[in-house]
Amino acid sequence: MLLEAWLEFERESGDEESLEKVKQKLPKKVKKRRKVYRDDGSEGGWEEYWDYVFPDDSSASSNLRLLQVARLWKQKGQSDTESEDEDDDET
Numbered sequence: 001m002l003l004e005a006w007l008e009f010e011r012e013s014g015d016e017e018s019l020e021k022v023k024q025k026l027p028k029k030v031k032k033r034r035k036v037y038r039d040d041g042s043e044g045g046w047e048e049y050w051d052y053v054f055p056d057d058s059s060a061s062s063n064l065r066l067l068q069v070a071r072l073w074k075q076k077g078q079s080d081t082e083s084e085d086e087d088d089d090e091t
Contacts, residue, residue: 003027027052 003026010019030051036044 024055027054 003022007019007022007026010022014022030053031048032051033046033048036047038044
């Protein structure tokens with residue numbers, strides 16, 4: 001893979017800053033599952049496979065961004081509920 005060759009080059013002749021830049025571009029190995037179908041169309045179970053997620057992939061980052069926003073929204077909702085409960089206790 002080209003990135004691995006680049007990483008090896010930076011290890012041999014580069015500085016720490018350039019080495020870190022290359023390391024940040026390396027993909028992460030993610031284990032995924034998908035359904036498998038037989039020739040007759042019936043379900044044949046699940047297949048596990050490895051996928052590589054690159055940091056520069058916009059689709060992966062948009063999904064992560066959506067999850068972050070959802071988590072913040074949930075936390076905000078919980079904190080609003082707790083503050084309403086405290087207001088009810090004071091009266």
